[in-house]
Amino acid sequence: MINYKVILNFIGFLLILDGLAMMTGIPFSLYHGDDDILVLLITGSGISISGLLLYYFTKSKNKSKEITKREGYIVVSLGWIVMSLFGALPFVFHGSIPSFTDAFFETMSGFTATGASIINNIEAMPHGLLFWRSLTQWMGGMGFIVLSLAILPILGIGGMQLFVAEVPGPTKDKIHPRVRETAKRLWGIYVILTFAEVLLLLIGGMNFFDAINHSFTTMATGGFSTKQDSIAYFTSPFIQYVITAFMFLAGMNFSLHYFLLHRNFKPVGENEEFRFYSFLIFAFTAVIAIGIFTTEHSGVERAFRESLFQVVSMITTTGFVTADYELWGVFYHTLFFLMLFIGGSAGSTGGGIKAVRHLLLIKNGALELRRLVHPRAIIPVRYNNISVSKDIIFNVMAFLLFYLAIFVTGTIFMTLIGLDFLTAMGSVATCLGNVGPAIGGVGPTDNFSHIPDIGKWVLSFLMLLGRLELFTILIIFSPSFWKK
Amino acid sequence: MINYKVILNFIGFLLILDGLAMMTGIPFSLYHGDDDILVLLITGSGISISGLLLYYFTKSKNKSKEITKREGYIVVSLGWIVMSLFGALPFVFHGSIPSFTDAFFETMSGFTATGASIINNIEAMPHGLLFWRSLTQWMGGMGFIVLSLAILPILGIGGMQLFVAEVPGPTKDKIHPRVRETAKRLWGIYVILTFAEVLLLLIGGMNFFDAINHSFTTMATGGFSTKQDSIAYFTSPFIQYVITAFMFLAGMNFSLHYFLLHRNFKPVGENEEFRFYSFLIFAFTAVIAIGIFTTEHSGVERAFRESLFQVVSMITTTGFVTADYELWGVFYHTLFFLMLFIGGSAGSTGGGIKAVRHLLLIKNGALELRRLVHPRAIIPVRYNNISVSKDIIFNVMAFLLFYLAIFVTGTIFMTLIGLDFLTAMGSVATCLGNVGPAIGGVGPTDNFSHIPDIGKWVLSFLMLLGRLELFTILIIFSPSFWKK
Numbered sequence: 001m002i003n004y005k006v007i008l009n010f011i012g013f014l015l016i017l018d019g020l021a022m023m024t025g026i027p028f029s030l031y032h033g034d035d036d037i038l039v040l041l042i043t044g045s046g047i048s049i050s051g052l053l054l055y056y057f058t059k060s061k062n063k064s065k066e067i068t069k070r071e072g073y074i075v076v077s078l079g080w081i082v083m084s085l086f087g088a089l090p091f092v093f094h095g096s097i098p099s100f101t102d103a104f105f106e107t108m109s110g111f112t113a114t115g116a117s118i119i120n121n122i123e124a125m126p127h128g129l130l131f132w133r134s135l136t137q138w139m140g141g142m143g144f145i146v147l148s149l150a151i152l153p154i155l156g157i158g159g160m161q162l163f164v165a166e167v168p169g170p171t172k173d174k175i176h177p178r179v180r181e182t183a184k185r186l187w188g189i190y191v192i193l194t195f196a197e198v199l200l201l202l203i204g205g206m207n208f209f210d211a212i213n214h215s216f217t218t219m220a221t222g223g224f225s226t227k228q229d230s231i232a233y234f235t236s237p238f239i240q241y242v243i244t245a246f247m248f249l250a251g252m253n254f255s256l257h258y259f260l261l262h263r264n265f266k267p268v269g270e271n272e273e274f275r276f277y278s279f280l281i282f283a284f285t286a287v288i289a290i291g292i293f294t295t296e297h298s299g300v301e302r303a304f305r306e307s308l309f310q311v312v313s314m315i316t317t318t319g320f321v322t323a324d325y326e327l328w329g330v331f332y333h334t335l336f337f338l339m340l341f342i343g344g345s346a347g348s349t350g351g352g353i354k355a356v357r358h359l360l361l362i363k364n365g366a367l368e369l370r371r372l373v374h375p376r377a378i379i380p381v382r383y384n385n386i387s388v389s390k391d392i393i394f395n396v397m398a399f400l401l402f403y404l405a406i407f408v409t410g411t412i413f414m415t416l417i418g419l420d421f422l423t424a425m426g427s428v429a430t431c432l433g434n435v436g437p438a439i440g441g442v443g444p445t446d447n448f449s450h451i452p453d454i455g456k457w458v459l460s461f462l463m464l465l466g467r468l469e470l471f472t473i474l475i476i477f478s479p480s481f482w483k484k
Numbered sequence: 485m486i487n488y489k490v491i492l493n494f495i496g497f498l499l500i501l502d503g504l505a506m507m508t509g510i511p512f513s514l515y516h517g518d519d520d521i522l523v524l525l526i527t528g529s530g531i532s533i534s535g536l537l538l539y540y541f542t543k544s545k546n547k548s549k550e551i552t553k554r555e556g557y558i559v560v561s562l563g564w565i566v567m568s569l570f571g572a573l574p575f576v577f578h579g580s581i582p583s584f585t586d587a588f589f590e591t592m593s594g595f596t597a598t599g600a601s602i603i604n605n606i607e608a609m610p611h612g613l614l615f616w617r618s619l620t621q622w623m624g625g626m627g628f629i630v631l632s633l634a635i636l637p638i639l640g641i642g643g644m645q646l647f648v649a650e651v652p653g654p655t656k657d658k659i660h661p662r663v664r665e666t667a668k669r670l671w672g673i674y675v676i677l678t679f680a681e682v683l684l685l686l687i688g689g690m691n692f693f694d695a696i697n698h699s700f701t702t703m704a705t706g707g708f709s710t711k712q713d714s715i716a717y718f719t720s721p722f723i724q725y726v727i728t729a730f731m732f733l734a735g736m737n738f739s740l741h742y743f744l745l746h747r748n749f750k751p752v753g754e755n756e757e758f759r760f761y762s763f764l765i766f767a768f769t770a771v772i773a774i775g776i777f778t779t780e781h782s783g784v785e786r787a788f789r790e791s792l793f794q795v796v797s798m799i800t801t802t803g804f805v806t807a808d809y810e811l812w813g814v815f816y817h818t819l820f821f822l823m824l825f826i827g828g829s830a831g832s833t834g835g836g837i838k839a840v841r842h843l844l845l846i847k848n849g850a851l852e853l854r855r856l857v858h859p860r861a862i863i864p865v866r867y868n869n870i871s872v873s874k875d876i877i878f879n880v881m882a883f884l885l886f887y888l889a890i891f892v893t894g895t896i897f898m899t900l901i902g903l904d905f906l907t908a909m910g911s912v913a914t915c916l917g918n919v920g921p922a923i924g925g926v927g928p929t930d931n932f933s934h935i936p937d938i939g940k941w942v943l944s945f946l947m948l949l950g951r952l953e954l955f956t957i958l959i960i961f962s963p964s965f966w967k968k
Contacts, residue, residue, distance in 0.1 A: 369959050369962035421817065474853055
């Protein structure tokens with residue numbers, strides 16, 4: 001039986017958080033004399049108080065009441081939806097994003113750390129709302145780390161049990177105690193890294209407001225910027241390298257940061273996903289840097305910096321932009337489209353398919369041929385010196401096929417509502433992968449404002465699907481989920 | 485140990501066949517007074533005699549010498565390559581296709597029953613060469629039916645053991661006796677259906693030469709036509725419906741024709757792949773017919789006929805064309821691109837991924853969600869009332885992922901040599917799927933002559949990969965294949 005009281009109680013807690021968080025940008029608006037102070041104050045306190053009431057009236061007397069797996073799926077899915085529905089309100093009430101569809105798209109893009117935007121003039125937005133917009137990504141990233149390193153492994157989704165450094169194992173049907181403990185540790189790292197980036201960006205000459213906003217959206221691999229031109233606005237190579245470095249760190253498994261903080265470099269260097277993730281970034285950067293150096297004649301350092309930045313931005317699914325890669329020719333354009341399907345490391349804030357899944361499938365592909373030659377031999381995939389069971393590879397393959405089926409279905413739908421083929425493919429791939437920019441009409445210098453409303457709702461749903469590793473959402477649509 | 489003598493002996497046999505077959509079109513050229521008679525006669529007899537010598541000098545005294553699995557892989561792969569290499573010669577010697585690259589592409593497109601062409605003026609070709617061109621498809625189709633219903637199940641490729649009506653099972657490491665028996669039965673059906681189509685096309689008013697050529701290429705789901713405009717040239721609705729019907733029959737599992745010939749309709753109606761294959765054709769036709777009826781205002785019958793013809797042509801991987809679907813708008817255009825990835829039934833002459841693989845993966849996808857809800861339950865996929873082992877589903881998933889990885893790699897390569905993104909995707913998808921026409925610069929009214937030479941070689945390789953269900957070729961590139 002599903003305990004709806006527990007679920008509502010948790011939603012109440014999230015609403016308190018949502019409302020309080022949206023008021024944190026008020027000091028910036030006070031300082032700049034912006035006109036969004038009253039809206040943030042009233043909306044924020046309204047949502048917090050509603051949340052408090054909901055929390056209070058659904059409070060269980062039984063302290064030891066735990067959340068079961070099924071309730072976990074519902075809480076996680078509803079959590080992201082409720083946060084976005086209410087988080088969108090200040091944009092609408094203030095009038096800077098008058099359409100609720102647009103505001104919801106923007107907020108979902110925030111909480112899922114996608115970074116796709118419908119705003120045509122970001123610099124015209126008041127500071128409080130901009131801060132809230134960046135904060136949705138930072139909070140979404142925080143939520144996702146805990147989800148992917150503490151909750152999904154227990155739920156057993158898409159091979160996730162394999163990707164965490166310490167495999168918790170599905171010992172109990174309850175998820176509460178472990179989550180709290182893991183969350184504390186990971187959030188510590190997340191906060192430390194964010195502060196470090198703020199500091200370095202300030203040293204690079206960025207103002208405090210921009211530094212904190214970009215640090216929030218870098219660490220979440222979100223990609224919202226306070227500038228219409230994204231990071232291309234900041235021409236300082238130092239700033240661009242700092243952001244590149246922190247995107248790279250945010251795209252790593254956060255369990256590895258734990259080792260790094262304890263100066264234990266061996267497990268990091270030996271981690272196969274980390275090596276594969278680094279190799280992918282190196283390989284794509286090398287090919288693209290050589291290509292644009294020979295065709296664009298922009299100088300070695302610039303070719304290297306732009307390639308590295310853009311590759312790291314796409315593979316970590318951040319989505320910041322320093323160069324319009326659509327001008328680099330169809331081959332590069334195709335590579336960037338492909339990168340939408342890679343994704344960061346598992347256990348990072350990155351979205352998409354994830355490096356480890358690709359690695360496991362490449363390894364399995366090579367072994368499939370060996371298995372054909374020796375049909376009777378049992379030849380398991382080895383990952384980080386562990387034999388991976390065929391069931392986990394099975395899960396990973398199923399995940400990838402679901403991902404591609406959703407991509408194909410989404411693309412067909414987008415062409416049906418009038419998008420051209422490239423824009424349809426690009427918008428679906430980038431939203432499902434939680435990246436941000438794509439190709440065609442949603443390229444690095446475009447935004448999503450021109451997509452029809454129904455398309456924006458579908459893309460918002462795809463962002464959510466991608467963020468919650470597909471199955472968390474899909475399982476709720478499965479009839480057997482609701483059967484006793 | 486690989487017995488190269490047996491392999492060479494088989495290649496000798498194939499060359500005899502290749503040479504003799506290319507001379508069969510000479511009567512048509514005699515009748516029309518064409519200038520290709522001498523070329524066909526000299527090339528054909530030269531190849532036959534070379535083949536005879538090779539066959540004679542590699543003949544084993546040990547009559548009971550059987551081919552092993554490993555030799556089977558080599559014979560099959562080499563067979564298609566050798567047939568195409570030598571089959572291309574008359575086009576070059578005659579001068580109607582002066583470039584060997586082009587002639588090889590055209591002949592590989594023939595033997596793999598793809599139907600992609602580089603000829604810019606088909607009507608200018610002499611009749612003997614045109615007949616040879618159609619015959620390559622008919623022979624390739626014949627070869628493939630035996631391959632897919634008698635050889636691949638024994639080799640255990642991509643779940644093929646499941647797709648045949650009577651599962652032979654890998655009882656022995658030898659493949660000879662069963663192949664001969666199965667081949668005889670299937671070829672009987674293939675020849676009967678071809679004759680029936682010739683007869684009906686003659687009744688529809690087609691001349692004898694066109695009727696026999698188009699029957700050859702229909703039954704092979706090949707799609708070569710003797711007309712530059714393909715079937716759009718034949719405006720008779722009767723002819724178009726006849727060809728539609730025979731494409732549909734050719735895209736069915738040939739084991740089912742066996743039942744049909746014995747008037748045993750029940751196993752056909754109950755076959756899940758056949759039902760799924762019919763459903764796909766029905767669904768795509770309905771959506772497209774309604775769409776073009778409402779937008780093109782071409783009359784109900786014509787909208788139905790053109791939609792049905794084009795859908796059947798693409799799903800069976802034939803590739804005949806009666807209408808330029810690229811004019812129907814981006815949504816339809818996307819649907820046709822998608823159809824390149826479906827494929828006919830297993831055990832048909834159709835190429836591509838095959839309906840049954842999609843069906844199994846859809847079924848498995850639905851069950852994956854149930855498995856997440858009930859992690860301890862064992863929930864197998866059921867197909868034709870049989871529980872399918874997880875290993876077979878695993879094989880099918882691996883096949884699909886290999887297919888997509890090859891598609892992606894091929895597309896990137898094509899953009900690297902200068903094709904635009906759509907043409908790159910289209911050319912790779914249509915060659916790998918053995919279809920023929922695609923989208924972009926290789927749409928239904930274009931051909932492949934403008935592709936750079938290196939691209940034609942890559943596409944030829946992709947046709948071969950697709951035709952031989954990927955693994956037959958890939959396994960030869962696996963190091964463990966060559967280890968003792």
